[in-house]
Amino acid sequence: MKIFVKCFSQVKYAVGTSELALDLNPGATTADLETMIREKSAGALDDVTLRTAVNKDYVSQPVPLEDGDEVAFIPPVQGG
Amino acid sequence: MIITPQELHNWVSTGRSFVAADIRPEEQRYHFPISGLEAIIATAENLPARKKESLVLICQFGVLTEELIVEKNLENAYSLLGGVQSWEAFQTDNMDLSRWTRQTILPEIGMAGQRKLQDSKITIVGMGGLGCPAAQTLAASGVGNLQLIDGDAIELSNLHRQPLYNKNDIGRSKVTVACKRLKKLNEKLTVIAEERTLDESNGQELLKDADVIIDATDNIKTRQVIDHISKTARIPMVYGGLYRFEGQVAVLNHNGGPGYEHIFTPDAAGGDTCAEAGVLGMLPAIIGNIQALEAVKIIIGLKPNLSGKLLLYDGITHETNTINVGVNR
Numbered sequence: 001m002k003i004f005v006k007c008f009s010q011v012k013y014a015v016g017t018s019e020l021a022l023d024l025n026p027g028a029t030t031a032d033l034e035t036m037i038r039e040k041s042a043g044a045l046d047d048v049t050l051r052t053a054v055n056k057d058y059v060s061q062p063v064p065l066e067d068g069d070e071v072a073f074i075p076p077v078q079g080g
Numbered sequence: 081m082i083i084t085p086q087e088l089h090n091w092v093s094t095g096r097s098f099v100a101a102d103i104r105p106e107e108q109r110y111h112f113p114i115s116g117l118e119a120i121i122a123t124a125e126n127l128p129a130r131k132k133e134s135l136v137l138i139c140q141f142g143v144l145t146e147e148l149i150v151e152k153n154l155e156n157a158y159s160l161l162g163g164v165q166s167w168e169a170f171q172t173d174n175m176d177l178s179r180w181t182r183q184t185i186l187p188e189i190g191m192a193g194q195r196k197l198q199d200s201k202i203t204i205v206g207m208g209g210l211g212c213p214a215a216q217t218l219a220a221s222g223v224g225n226l227q228l229i230d231g232d233a234i235e236l237s238n239l240h241r242q243p244l245y246n247k248n249d250i251g252r253s254k255v256t257v258a259c260k261r262l263k264k265l266n267e268k269l270t271v272i273a274e275e276r277t278l279d280e281s282n283g284q285e286l287l288k289d290a291d292v293i294i295d296a297t298d299n300i301k302t303r304q305v306i307d308h309i310s311k312t313a314r315i316p317m318v319y320g321g322l323y324r325f326e327g328q329v330a331v332l333n334h335n336g337g338p339g340y341e342h343i344f345t346p347d348a349a350g351g352d353t354c355a356e357a358g359v360l361g362m363l364p365a366i367i368g369n370i371q372a373l374e375a376v377k378i379i380i381g382l383k384p385n386l387s388g389k390l391l392l393y394d395g396i397t398h399e400t401n402t403i404n405v406g407v408n409r
Contacts, residue, residue, distance in 0.1 A: 008392055008401075009324070018394075018397075045350075049344055049347070051343065051344060053404075056403050056404055057404045058343075058403060058404060058406075072401065074403065075350045076343075076350055077323035077351040078298055078321065078350075078351040078352060079298055079321060079322030079323055079351070079353055079357060079364075080209060080210045080295075080296050080297050080321060
């Protein structure tokens, strides 16, 4: 299934792009996707909290993904 | 030329000779009669004759009369700033709010909203990149009371994004300098400078009287302290954060809505400061102004606001994403 990923702030710089389109196996969850994103970042996100939104709604627990879902990974930012 | 309600009141009080002409249609005159002033009913095409007296033109909001004076090139003629709306408000409480007429003609704000701003107290924590533009626009918009909290001194590297300060201010207290500059923007403003860093030991005391708190800080720890006080004292907080070309804004702890802890978890971590990651000067100006806008909306009661939502802005693409953070699937 095709999943569209939006990467914000540090995530964007850690994976090198703001948007990704990934093919995932059916049954994959947001937790699986977060693991993939963290692996792609080569350690740059190790100490960064990531919040996840599916189709612009926050999810606090891992949820199964569906074909065409848009998943956003959002870190807190410090700058002011 | 324009004349404010206060100035016109002075003319009336001192017995100055002038002709006042009300050019409003009958329906407006009926619903919003003028008090404390003798005005001749007139139209734009048929203005009253006069000799050497000044002419004061009156409409509902002071916009048509300004245009009329320019269009007809009228000499010794004045447009009543803010029109009958501002004049009547002045008659009620002797407060001249006419300088904000371009805001008060907005039906969502009106004189009632402007009075709420005048009576409000907004506390800004952090007078850096976000705090400076937020304070400037809040002061100019007619917020009556600002409290500024920051223990830092001005540095050369601040100046590209903190336009309240200049090179001569380097080494001086941010809040002290900001107070002076903000009072020049609005002489009706009461501004309090708290030259210290907000933390767990003083936060409760510093924030207790605020109607809205603007979180313009630069670290997660202080954001968490503000969040805790905001939640327990039930004072809404407008969060703003920056990372390079991106910004985040949310209204937190408003009417039981989610707080910072909910959005980023109690053990939130990550993100570099502006000093570490860099920031272009315009980005904090954009985000700080969005924070100020949300604060004004809270004071006035204008909805919807960003409670339960996280606004993500990208200064490169100008794309905005609004995430529903109040929803947990």
